[in-house]
Amino acid sequence: MDLTGVFAPVPTPFDDQDQVDTRRLRAAFARWVNGPLTGFVVLGSNGEAALMDEDESDRVIALTREAVPSGRTFLVGTGRESTQGAIKATKRAAALGADAVLVRTPGFFKSQMTNDAFVRHYTAVADASPVPVLLYNFTAVTGVNLLPAAVSRIATHPNVIGMKESGGDLAQITDLVTGTPQDFRVLSGSGSTFYPSLCAGVDGGILALANVIPDACVRLYELFKKGKHDEARDLQQQILPLAKLLGSVYGVAGLKAALKLAGCDVGVPRPPLAPVPESGVAALKEALAACEKVAV
């Protein structure tokens, strides 16, 4: 299973009744699988998994599993607040064809989420999982931090093969890379800082941006791998405005609006999330245009 390069964390389309829109999801995948991406993540943060129930989740997995051809890595987000919930979701995802699962940290009982608690949680999930497990740290949404000291303990588990780190703290990324085994894959979650994160040693990225401009993202990765650092840095700068709009500025709503502008309508986010305002659509249009020039 390839865990290097660029993955798209795909959004979940909803229809006008706020229900999963399977037609749009199929249409979007028909587009995405034509690109050069290593693979896909469904039911991640950008997939609004936190806003969906278990039945919806299962349907999305089943449907997207069909859409992803073999040869592309198919990851499913199965993080839950309880250890038993994460295990159940993991087993269902495996049964539905996930190549591996991406398990976000629990984060509700923040003051109790010590290193030991994380080690216990991930060990139990990895023990029970029929497929390999990736850790997932996204402090900006969970409010907890899966520290390198905990990761280095969990990374020795034979069924734990890597992690996604969505934070942009260079020191932490460096510690993750240096504190885990050579074959443990660290994937960045931030399109705004993909190139310097690669320099810091990550193996690839799971980037909202890759849903919209997959070619540019993969090119950046390949420039880096070929040692063409100046070109990689230039490309990073050119895609930066769009990356920021899809990241810290508008999040999922920005991703969905950008996809619509790019000709792939996946609807609007589920409430309490709101669509981007008109001013945001204009900013996205401009940032997209800048990227399209690049991507030629």
Next chain:
Amino acid sequence: MDLTGVFAPVPTPFDDQDQVDTRRLRAAFARWVNGPLTGFVVLGSNGEAALMDEDESDRVIALTREAVPSGRTFLVGTGRESTQGAIKATKRAAALGADAVLVRTPGFFKSQMTNDAFVRHYTAVADASPVPVLLYNFTAVTGVNLLPAAVSRIATHPNVIGMKESGGDLAQITDLVTGTPQDFRVLSGSGSTFYPSLCAGVDGGILALANVIPDACVRLYELFKKGKHDEARDLQQQILPLAKLLGSVYGVAGLKAALKLAGCDVGVPRPPLAPVPESGVAALKEALAACEKVAV
């Protein structure tokens, strides 16, 4: 419906297989309903609702509804991350007999949880709910803050009757009390600061402590209402060590351990939460002993 005085946010007992233990739940309620509490909250934070699935939640509501006699207010936690999830949970809770629902803020997409987002979310829930709605702000677990400026807008909805504020920020509590209508009930969630919160104007409390020492909690409330401030302050100080152990120190695990010490075994928390360590049990024993002297 009485929304003043003291409520217990009851824990959910689990058995050795980490399943809801209905026998223990019934036994615990048989004890609690003998006390002087205004009412009960099931499926709150202390009920580990965040770690339970929808079926488990429904079973707990049904079972506890039977256990709570009329005349006591029966509140059910129905917060979910999505607006439609919160509405569904609210309708099910109402159908199962909830007197009102306590709806914790969504908190996953933190940077998008603006005042406007909260107003939209709670308005939709209150519009759809067959029973009255209480807001619930618990920043320490959600990582978002339902500010007084948003509350004062939501509080005008005819189906929103109050809120629980678990934070201890005196300025914020004061703003909540002064910025909402006279009949909007503000309930404190912190046993450590119950007396000064009453002074700041809250109408009562939903206190983990009330599961363990309900008489002392109600006495404190009544002393305050009678204007016996010195006695109230003394009582607050005597129960403070236990309140802190059940609050910021050990949380749910502390509550369950204290109940076991008090003769009411509700098991241990669901992983990734862990039971309190031996040292914690000793501290709880000491704090309980101090309270028992008081409660005579």
Next chain:
Amino acid sequence: MDLTGVFAPVPTPFDDQDQVDTRRLRAAFARWVNGPLTGFVVLGSNGEAALMDEDESDRVIALTREAVPSGRTFLVGTGRESTQGAIKATKRAAALGADAVLVRTPGFFKSQMTNDAFVRHYTAVADASPVPVLLYNFTAVTGVNLLPAAVSRIATHPNVIGMKESGGDLAQITDLVTGTPQDFRVLSGSGSTFYPSLCAGVDGGILALANVIPDACVRLYELFKKGKHDEARDLQQQILPLAKLLGSVYGVAGLKAALKLAGCDVGVPRPPLAPVPESGVAALKEALAACEKVAV
């Protein structure tokens, strides 16, 4: 020395050349000493001490010492980042007539400011000080938190007589009150929450508000002492809007603008602080008018 009741943390007037304006300072004190305040703090946060050099500080102490009649407690802020700097400032303040010193925590090397570091720092200052010492915790400006666990250790020093806590965390205030000796004085720094802080056990307040509406502040304190809780709470609510404008909203600039509106021109704050904008002046005018009705 009386350390109960209400103190004013007086602002430092600057002239049009951004120099200490001794004329205005004398004029302001002539006004303040007519009021019912227990005493005064010079060179606190509201005195912009952080923006002044040592010579200016000494001149302000000398001048205000003359202005404060015996019978009023005269406190001087002497916190510095280094222990030796705090000791030197303390000795100079004592030589210039301070009744006691108010020593803000150092806060620059945040990660090194452990409980042990604070205990060492305050012990050294208290050992060296010719006059009694008060601790001063103001996390919102220093970014460090002098925790109750450290305070209870320092409070046993015979030359440490109390502290000012500017935070509004009810649990922390309660811990300070219960974790220190009976004769250790805890003073609140927040006018917005003065009444509930008194309920939580503080002995008085050092309140920016007391520069502007000293009578109302003292009345609130006396109502509390007489057990007239309902009247105290009402008064607290009436002065709340002004308290907030002088506190979290505009800070020192708000205090100076309010004093000017009240007929006591102490100029504008020293850059990089800026005067309140026009909209702020209007808000202050309205809040002041509400208080004046009360104060009659």
Next chain:
Amino acid sequence: MDLTGVFAPVPTPFDDQDQVDTRRLRAAFARWVNGPLTGFVVLGSNGEAALMDEDESDRVIALTREAVPSGRTFLVGTGRESTQGAIKATKRAAALGADAVLVRTPGFFKSQMTNDAFVRHYTAVADASPVPVLLYNFTAVTGVNLLPAAVSRIATHPNVIGMKESGGDLAQITDLVTGTPQDFRVLSGSGSTFYPSLCAGVDGGILALANVIPDACVRLYELFKKGKHDEARDLQQQILPLAKLLGSVYGVAGLKAALKLAGCDVGVPRPPLAPVPESGVAALKEALAACEKVAV
């Protein structure tokens, strides 16, 4: 004036009486000037400037100015909380021979430190300064963040030539680099993340590490400039343990202890800072040994 490559932010030696130790300072500089560093910063955070008074500061500038040969860039930290204080310190430093000044943000009145306040502050300092000005953002000590949006406004001032950013937030570093003119120099303050920061576009670093292992730091920089990214990344990893001990773990105390181990005794930090404990000395010894192997 060269503002690329590696600078050492030199520590200030104190003697057993906690006074500036000029003999040790001269001895240390005799060592440092033999190395390949671009230049030196005196009175930065690592120089404990925040713990020193104005007279001490002036003496250190005068003494080190003599020690630094022409051809090396000599920077002096002159940040103060007040605008007028920063201007005075800047003028004195210029008179004493500073090539440029490094002006840390004010940070005391945190809630008032808006983008506008920073622009006003730095504009006033740059207008008044006889020498070029570098901005300095060190959020971990100041508690405020000089955002790229403010920097891009200030960077247009003809007397502002660059900045030091001590944070490790990749997105922010990227924004600083892309949002400022080509000839505006951005210098990193973090040895732990020097290589990836160079990839993100910084022009060099002001690194505590450069006091201890200047050759390795400069080699890393040169490897990067020559496009030898793999070697640069390897070297970064080898010096990482020492960098962390001098940075987030022990700070100034770690730097002074490491220098002593390396044969350059500059004493211990000024209280309230404390020397590193024995366990820390052992860790430093090990990390140093690892670097010495590299540096051969």
